[in-house]
Amino acid sequence: MKTLDRRGFLKTSAGAGVMTLAAPTIVRAADFPERNIKVIIPTREGGGADRNFRAFAEVWKDKLGTDFEPGFFPGASGRVGYEVYMGKEEPDCYSLIFGNMGPEVLNWAMQEPSNFSVDDYFYFGRVDVDPGCLFVGAESGLQTMDDIIAAGKERKLNVGTSRMAHPASIGLLALGEATGAQFNLIPLSGGKNTVAGAVTGEVDFSVLTSGSVIAAGDAVKTLLVFGENRVGEALDNAPSMNDAFGTNLPEMLSSRAFAIHRKAAEDYPDRFAKLQESFKATFEDPRLLESYVSLGGTPEYLSYGGVEECAEFMQAMLELGAKYKPLLTGA
Amino acid sequence: MGETATILTEVFFETIAYWWVIVPTIFLGLIVGGIPGFSAANTIIILMPLTLAMDLETGIVFMVSLYCAARMGAGIPAILVNIPGTAGAAATPLDGYPMAKAGKGQQALSISFVASCIGGLLTTIIALATMPILARVGFYMHSVEMIVVMLFGISLIASIAAQDLLKGLIAGFFGLMIGSIGTDVVYATPRGTMGFLELYDGVPLIPALVGLFAVSEAFIIIEKRVIISEDAEPKHPNWHDTIEGVGIALKRWWHIVWTSVIGLAIGVVPGAGASIASFVAYQQSRTYSKTPEKYGTGHPEGLIAPESANNGVTSGTLVPLLVLGIPGGATAAIMLVVMQFHGVSFGPALFENQPKVGYGMFMAMAVSYLIMFLTILPLSRYMSHVTTIPTIYLAPLIISFTLVGGFVPREYMFDMYLALCFGVLGYIARRTGYHVAAILIGVILGPLLERYFLLALKKSDGDVFVLFSSTLGNILWVSLFLSLMLPIILKWRRARRNEEVPAE
Amino acid sequence: MKPQKVEKSRQLGAELVIPVMAIAFTLYYFSTIWNSPWTAQVSAFLVGGILLLVCGIFILNCVRMLANREGSLGFSTLVNRDDIRTGRIGFLGATLGFCVLIDHLGFTLTTFLFLLVSMAILGKGRRLAMITGLAAVISVAGWALFIWAFDTRFPRGWFEITMEALLSNG
Known part of the structure; x- marks a missing residue:
């Protein structure tokens, strides 16, 4: 390069x-x-x-x-x-x-x-x-960030993302660094598939630009925002990563x-x-x-x-x- | 339950009242479906200002009937002139075009219309009745299971190549190799792109499709005066052939039923599409047929299978959209955008908050299939005339149409040249005895298979045994193995019976 | 793999075109992924490996048939005199011309010229008036659909520009 x-x-x-x-x-x-x-x-x-x-x-x-x-x-x-x-x-x-x-x-x-x-x-x-965020399917066994961190310390979790080179992927890698949880990024090609992956259980959970997550409605639950949560309820009042984990990450925006x-x-x-x-x-x-x-x-x-x-x-x-x-x- | 029945009845009559939207939309859909490169999805996008201006009910009826009609329209040029307008119609010419060449274009069209309409209507009803269960299919069909489903379709290469296995395998694997062009799905490393950015996302399907099938065909048919073979008796448009086609299709009603259910089952898996469904249905139909050798020569069942399956997909894609809020394909994704604009929120709450929208979509689909059946069946007698146009006019028309069609989906001139290159490849293959269909299956299904394969491997950190890690996956592996062995066993048994007969 | 029984000798030269293309492409493809991560390689090496293998077997088969004089290295199934007689070569030329000229002359005019020339070649110069009319009608219909109605990005030539000016004034 x-x-x-x-x-x-x-x-x-x-x-x-x-x-x-x-x-x-x-x-x-x-x-x-x-x-x-x-x-x-x-x-x-x-x-x-x-x-x-x-x-x-x-x-x-x-x-x-x-x-x-x-x-x-x-x-x-x-x-x-x-x-x-x-x-x-x-x-x-x-x-x-x-x-x-x-x-x-x-x-x-x-x-x-x-x-x-x-x-x-x-x-x-x-x-x-439009900040990236982390979300789980409505029926996922992982329903809180604590669940995810705990599970991620026991085994490597598969995490859907729309593609590797995406701000939301970086947000997840930074989360892994901050918490010691193990994540394996799975690129699912596009927002639609990334939501579907989390909902159907193809992956443990997904990260994506929040606009597409808001559009998915009740099918998913947002747990963390890689930036400021400007919409509150629409992203399930999820906290920002910097607030929740004391990190100093710039906003991972689309x-x-x-x-x-x-x-x-x-x-x-x-x-x-x-x-x-x-x-x-x-x-x-x-x-x-x-x-x-x-x-x-x-x-x-x-x-x-x-x-x-x-x-x-x-x-x-x-x-x-x-x-x-x-x-x-x-x- | 009684409440649901009341809503359904209400919605049915409301939908019928929109016949004045449905009828013109069906014709629009047939046209855009028939022109290679256009599809329901890009037509809705092009007409977006119009679509957004309609009220919600009109919008739903318009989009749904356009979707169904476009799916059916794609089969028409596939049968008559060997141009599949979309990847979902790629398996249609395998038996449809030989029928047209034999002078049975009208019957072939009727068969495809009947198979499409009944398959579509039936799967719509099944989807409506079993929606909550069907929506779960996606929860079990993950990348590992989809690998096996894809292999069902790809195993068609071996059956198509039956006469000369070595050449068939060369064609099929060459297709798979061409299909591997583009960035890898995990790390986006560009591969085999020859420096063309236009190939980074893989080989675009429409140019490959129209090039391999239609462009190469145009150079072949000029040897003859017209497409239909000279010994097929010349005919005037008549009702008899149309009705004969309907009869042929209806007699095989069970075939329509089960192949359309294959389409439905594949359609409800988010991301899987009509091309997979039609090849898998064709392969299954051939495997369990008593006369597998007739496939590829103009066998009605070989036409019914892909057509009823790809219309089954149409109803299937609505299920994850409505129940989970996940669009199953490109057209469903556009529908989602339009309906969100009207304030409809999809997902589990839809049927509680706006049951009429949910049922309305299925009802619009069912009514469209009904009306479509009545409106286009009579037209097949005129459409089939295409096969009697002298090739000196038809061949140049096919070329210009297909090159244009190669251009339309992405609007890159590059794609037009690509269609021509595929045309040359297809021509060489035809003249030297390699199966174009085998190449095409590789090009279409190869990248899909690789995607699922890499996702499965990435998820398991490179452990190949992940392929055998799920119960459903293992059941599918066993049935794949059986469906590959079955033809061999049947052939062996038939051969033995033939030996026994003269011995008596 | 049994070789097919052939009455006349097989034109193996023509039949080798596809395998040779396949081998060349596969080797080129391998060269582009040689230093890539495993995800880019795994399925390509698998598919490409099998392709090279079957092509290899086919070539060996051909060599054997050549040695037994069951086939020749001819190309006549692929190209022969008939291609000139039927106008296939001319038709191919017209098609290439279409692709080259469309960028300069615009969509409508090029389509018209292509249809006219190729129909004339295939029809061996008969019924030129009818062909001209047909080509004109079809290309204008194509213009109406693709340029005027759907506004696709086809190259614009003087016809499209003139029509645009006319329509915006009228």
């Missing part, structure tokens, strides 16, 4: 942030945007990212004064989408990518980078944060965000500033909440983040990825 120059990476992303925040009052592209903005979505049409994007774009388009055109390029855990965005789209601020900073960046840390470097693009607008070519932001600072401003303004509009709720999102998870918050999160993911790489890739 190509080593990432971390300091250089942070410097450029922070630099881009400062530069563009300073720029808008001086030069302003009065005529941007002249046409629709294309958004690459590296997952399947009809999935969570699709709904999320629609809810957000519904409001953002009025702030920016142009339409967004989504293009879906699923495959290879999101890599196809990023390849298409970096390889085929002009860096002119007329195209963005709407990715997931959690699993997609983590995946990046696991696999050899390809035709472009991870700092050739950067996330500038976070839409939501976090959707818009990203842009670094070159585009550097070459067209005025355009980029307009994107940023209107993105931020979208969060101030009460219609966003309505739109988000009407498309089935969890409103508590809406959370604005700018260039710096995104860079910080991405960096944390890359570091955790590097730390746990041997366990997650079998290398």
